[in-house]
Amino acid sequence: MAAGLLAPPAAFAATRPDTVQQGLDALVRDDGIPAALASVRGRDGHTRTYTAGIGDLATGAEVPRDGQVRIGSNTKAFTAVVVLQLVAEGRIRLDAPVDTYLPGLVRGEGIDGSRITVRELLQHTSGIPNYTEYDLQLKPYTPLELVAIALAHPSRFEHGTKWEYSNTNYVLAGLIVEHVTHRPVGEEITRRVIKRIGLRHTYFPAPGDKTIREPHPHGYYRQSADAPLSDFTEVDPSWAWSAGAMISTNSDLNRFYTELLGGRLLPKAQLDQMRTTVPADAFGAGARYGLGIASKPLSCGGLSWGHGGSFPGYETRGAVTDDGRAANVAVTVQPADPTAMGRVETLVDKALCRGTTPR
DSSP states (O other): OEEESSOOOHHHHHHSOOHHHHHHHHHHHHHOOSEEEEEEEOTTSOEEEEEEEOSBTTTTBOOOTTOOEEOTTHHHHHHHHHHHHHHHTTSOOTTSBGGGTSTTTSEETTEETTTSBHHHHHTTOSOOOOGGGSOOOSSOOOHHHHHHHHHTSOOSSOTTSSOOOOHHHHHHHHHHHHHHHSSOHHHHHIIIIITTTTOTTOBOOOTTOOOOOSSOOOOEEOSSTTSOOEEOOSOOGGGTHHHHOOEEOHHHHHHHHHHHHTTSSSOHHHHHHHTOOEEOGGGSTTOEEOSSOEEEEOTTSSEEEEOOEEETTEEEEEEEOTTSOEEEEEESBOOSSHHHHHHHHHHHHHHHHTTOOOO
């Protein structure tokens, strides 16, 4: 079903098929996704929200409009904003060694925190292994335990020589925030970002808090393509921490990225640093990664900016443009077929390009 927060003009509704709703319906129908949600904002600020599928397979409950979901690695953009705010305040230096803030912590085979910089953490050019590639148990973790898992393995490459995604980088970034501010990173994200721009449905859950506070679709996990879906809605988020623990809605994510690109969270100098990118093909053809945010070319020309996130039970993809367009899509399973997420990303592109002239 689809419903707008504000009804579109009648002529618009009558002449233009709603590609977003069609796309969500196709994800549910063709890809076996239990539920899909979207929020799309036009240049004029007009926002529409969409739903498809079933919110709870056990009860048959509807998908809550603009329901909360686990946003996974979108959390990295929030963490990066806090680090860059501290850079603007002169409390962190981007090109300082990690040892400046976490002395002696980052050591391993080919890994030396006296040489790796804060910038390299935020841009995924540190070479530090990704702890989520190794066996994690369904149990609470401390950030130091997550770092230790990564540091038990050799460096992936010489720092600064290439790009490779690693959640460990953003756990270390969270630890740096805590060292500098003497406050929990979740509190700093709440104070400096969430409250500052009025994100009413976004929060950083405490370790051990397995619930999702507000109306939400259930999230599901499938061990393999032929396995049944298991409800994975309630899970301890501590294993993701400042790399991926946060909960939000599609509309709040659109607002966050729009406010960020609009310069309302960072001074120009730090926003320019955030948008200074290196190639990051893992995010798609032509994608580039800055400091906690990625750019991708749009089919209608220009660039979109965002991040996306994966968390067991949920996948989110979205982006915004410099002229105020925004779109975010969430689905309630991590599809076994990776091409399904490609269709989600294509849907985001279509939503952003709707009403534009290709060039």
